[in-house]
Amino acid sequence: MTWPEVKDYLGKSNIAFVPVGSTEQHGLHLPVDNDWWTANEIAKRTSDRVSAKNISVVITHPVAYGVSPHHMVFPGTIALRIQTFIDVIKDVCLSLNKHGFRKIVIFNGHGGNDAALIVAVTELKEQIAGDVYILNWWDLVIDEIKKTCDPPFFHACETETSIAYALDQRVDRSKLKGEIPQLKPTFVKYDFLAGGPRVHAANPPMNKLSSTGSVGHPSKATKEKGEKMLSTVVDRAAEFVLEIAKD
Amino acid sequence: MTWPEVKDYLGKSNIAFVPVGSTEQHGLHLPVDNDWWTANEIAKRTSDRVSAKNISVVITHPVAYGVSPHHMVFPGTIALRIQTFIDVIKDVCLSLNKHGFRKIVIFNGHGGNDAALIVAVTELKEQIAGDVYILNWWDLVIDEIKKTCDPPFFHACETETSIAYALDQRVDRSKLKGEIPQLKPTFVKYDFLAGGPRVHAANPPMNKLSSTGSVGHPSKATKEKGEKMLSTVVDRAAEFVLEIAKD
Amino acid sequence: MTWPEVKDYLGKSNIAFVPVGSTEQHGLHLPVDNDWWTANEIAKRTSDRVSAKNISVVITHPVAYGVSPHHMVFPGTIALRIQTFIDVIKDVCLSLNKHGFRKIVIFNGHGGNDAALIVAVTELKEQIAGDVYILNWWDLVIDEIKKTCDPPFFHACETETSIAYALDQRVDRSKLKGEIPQLKPTFVKYDFLAGGPRVHAANPPMNKLSSTGSVGHPSKATKEKGEKMLSTVVDRAAEFVLEIAKD
Amino acid sequence: MTWPEVKDYLGKSNIAFVPVGSTEQHGLHLPVDNDWWTANEIAKRTSDRVSAKNISVVITHPVAYGVSPHHMVFPGTIALRIQTFIDVIKDVCLSLNKHGFRKIVIFNGHGGNDAALIVAVTELKEQIAGDVYILNWWDLVIDEIKKTCDPPFFHACETETSIAYALDQRVDRSKLKGEIPQLKPTFVKYDFLAGGPRVHAANPPMNKLSSTGSVGHPSKATKEKGEKMLSTVVDRAAEFVLEIAKD
């Protein structure tokens, strides 16, 4: 887009999507860019859906680097320090806001970014005229994931791989090897959807969780499972965007 | 304790508890120090329990100030900038670790500290010889909270007030007035235990959620409910500590 | 206090006390929390005294961690980086000021915090509407200390131990062992009240000054000496607070 | 690429390309992503060329946001604070280096990034085992630019637009309107290739230089001019890479 085109958009809409992910190992079978790529694809599908309802949005270039220190034991990972990542998110949102985007939706594809994103939007709250939302695609379909896939839901797992199939991501089907961590203490769980009781800790280097880098059951992934979950993600993301478009 | 007493402890144990909370408004009925005070009481009860099993722990003075910018609209709140809070947590843990405490359990009493604590322990991971755990008391009893209290579980609510009763915290029983936020968009939920689909955002100033500062149903709180939940919290916290004591 | 109680206070008074100290070794005979505990006790006694003159003040929870890198050679010390400590002081004062406290008195119990506190209040000067004062209890009674105790006045010494007796602090009377540093160069003095000529330097690790961690003559300490000095501290602190209450 | 694929690369090569640009207004006729897009295309063409000589390189995802505060007066610009940009560059290079990439070539497409890149690589010098190079494409063809295009060479100008044509970038040919700044003092020049005598200053908001955002003569741009310059850029970039591949 040229700047006059962005200006035209701003005449119709003040919603921007910011896809955010990471560049980090994703097991033997998924590319290192999987997380930002997934977020970007979901953002685009959501944009298409709401534009059918006459809601225009602008999608920024994805933030491709995230919080991945625990993945650095595998080559290909590019990790930002957490403070750098927070600063990038804040600067991007502040720039958008300065131009008039008052509803900014961060489409996040990487669980490891969560805490840093919350810090970023909390700090932005007092600096911005408008709202910044964090949309983790999995938080929209926890029910579907539980119905569709076996636990754990963690990294390069059945769910993530199924979504990759559904998005036509490149998947090396000959290397679908995940592992289930056997780490102590048992209160610390390597599954985003595990119920309590639980205690939190920093992730250990990922090779302590899985020698392939994949945690879970990627070999059970199918395109059908992915499409089912993806479809609900986009339905609900669009529903959300239509809701904020009304204010 | 004197330093020779700390030294003696280190001969027997390398576990330290760090109670963490906030100083922030807690509705008309609870004191501003409720969160760190609750965390500290739970830490002490857990220590008593495990010491009956011959496991010694040291409890530091509580970190009484936390992440509470959204509560600043009510007098009495004292909020650290997020980075300051992260630095305090890191410095306390680094000091403990330098003396030989290799298992540090942060007993957290304030939901608003969560993301910052995760950032802190992630950054500590590469600086510390040992492990730092974040123990949010509610994460140990999500099942009990759901069985015992009405939603939302958020701030100065039925659950938090029941726990306060059980701990003999000072409660102004004449002012048990909570409110249920009616904010849009509906995807953003002011209930830590709400299921999905959900989208995250920074908390708005708390007076937009509730004119009293309390969200939920504090008037339904009872000492019995509190004791039931508290008892499970301490059981499970002790179980966790006994597990890490074994390595 | 609940937030409505703080609000009531603010209707009558705009004075807040912030007790500040450290968590650091205090020789064989005093607890590691001695400095913040002392500051807190003096703040409370001063509050009682001025409230008899109808001046209300609010006392915050003490800042229990301070600038103590040189004490880290003894277990039990928890040291903040200097910048972290400055940030905590600033954030606490800014929060208080935002609610309307325009006269903030930091009751400091730890000499090692001095320089950092001056940096903090200098930086606050341009950010705050009101005044922040640093009240080191010993600066109120230099004359009394000189009359009552033998030099050096430094750390876990005769003066500090006498004050501890007077405040009913826990003191291990069987271990009152201090040492007098014999370090070169002689121009650098380990006595806050030593006259000139003198040159300043960072403190060396405390075990180079004293193998017990106590510098001076703690065995000469008595409750009577402590009560005499303490009484003057509180008299003068109250006189100061009554003076600032008038503007 | 998956992590095993990156690992394979590292068996053959320790060269990585990092395309860097900006997201900023580029006049009425070029997209806001022109600078990182250009850098990325040149990196890819250079990679193709050297791989014909059996030299493998890895190209990272481009750093799409740069130093563009002066462009913020036009919508669509997303500017990082300079320190944020420096931190991103450093974190990306440190991650690459940790995996074994010892020769990192930053393909820069945005003149405004220059100073910050030099700061970044200077700071990296003491942290990295290897070398980081900054390759500004125009610095490879100053002679060709002078021969081919009219001055000034500055922003969305004849040169940049010609290169865009050559790379099949989207160009709005109906809006090729540049302006020549008439600002004082004359010693400050808005032309990267202007000879001396000259004095430097921060760029003013770009709308003071040109109401369209384009400085120079974009209407004189042609694909042929672009191809000629581009061809030399790639020739020389490849020559450089082949040289560093030898050590």
Add this chain to the structure above:
Amino acid sequence: MTWPEVKDYLGKSNIAFVPVGSTEQHGLHLPVDNDWWTANEIAKRTSDRVSAKNISVVITHPVAYGVSPHHMVFPGTIALRIQTFIDVIKDVCLSLNKHGFRKIVIFNGHGGNDAALIVAVTELKEQIAGDVYILNWWDLVIDEIKKTCDPPFFHACETETSIAYALDQRVDRSKLKGEIPQLKPTFVKYDFLAGGPRVHAANPPMNKLSSTGSVGHPSKATKEKGEKMLSTVVDRAAEFVLEIAKD
């Protein structure tokens, strides 16, 4: 000096002097560079004295900018933020130390720098192999100042002006006008040598202390008084340097 000359020095000596001051208003009668200039002159005289005893020292270029926010109300003051000043001191000392200077003496001429210098040397303590000393010239002659001049000793006062005369500093003798601050509360004292009881606070803007910028009695200053005090300063500074030269 050329670098081979510095190298020669390092063969004989590992002592460096770093003169530090400020650029700030000094009343109607003294130049804004008075503090660093004074420190530099005293450093030179001390160097001369010890070189007569065969002790060589290197004197760095003075750090001419310091901590002077309260003087900014008068033109000509150039103030560093406190953190900037601390960083400069640390970087200068770290550079000296890297070359082998293990005994670094900061000759400080500005009282406002004190706290920041203590922070700097405390932080340096863990980064440097050697010792950094802070030599405030007045701390060497408190007894002489009290005998020679009338209080207050504060800024552009009788003492500072007498020293200026003795050093042949430019003094505008027609404008020797100081004032004595009449600020409340009385516990806060604008006299470095005032005894207790006292409470500390950030300095207010200097024009609240004195309309001329000079606090005290500059008109009572004489060259004789200055020479007497200066002579003792240099005697004792030299004695100190000779002592540290021995280790």
Add this chain to the structure above:
Amino acid sequence: MTWPEVKDYLGKSNIAFVPVGSTEQHGLHLPVDNDWWTANEIAKRTSDRVSAKNISVVITHPVAYGVSPHHMVFPGTIALRIQTFIDVIKDVCLSLNKHGFRKIVIFNGHGGNDAALIVAVTELKEQIAGDVYILNWWDLVIDEIKKTCDPPFFHACETETSIAYALDQRVDRSKLKGEIPQLKPTFVKYDFLAGGPRVHAANPPMNKLSSTGSVGHPSKATKEKGEKMLSTVVDRAAEFVLEIAKD
């Protein structure tokens, strides 16, 4: 100058000169303070020249420490971290601007400061009411340098030494030994005036470029060459200052 004298200046002029350089090795023959000293001398001569045209300027004390990490391998170098240097420049300019200096000219004498100065003035752009210019003396006379001296123009070379002669700097004529670096890759050039094609990189430790620390041909330097170049520098600097004095 006293503050009333600065005030008088501000009545006539709002131009300030800030000489900036470094303290770093300059080969066997030039002193370590050469760069700031040169900048300061040129600033003074420019001031004299424009004052003859009734334009008054104030010259600050020079910033004597700069960006010189690569020179630290030679004793006598004192290097600031880049961020420290940027902060100093910003604080000095902000102070000047606060007093009313709206046209600030940084006379820079050290090439290594360039990038950091550009970062500083870019960040200042949004904080300052007025303009900050960077005047590198060599950028005023590139044509003259090329006509007068042999390449490379880099460090303690023919040009720099000639200017030193012309300014009556102390030069050790018995040690005029420069070297020409033979480093790979050839695209990285150690000559500020070298034409393209070129690629940039951080400077290596200077002893890899030259064992004496001098790069180029200092033995060809003469006072006449220096005077010729210096005269043009001052002519053009004065012309520039007269131009900005007009607005």
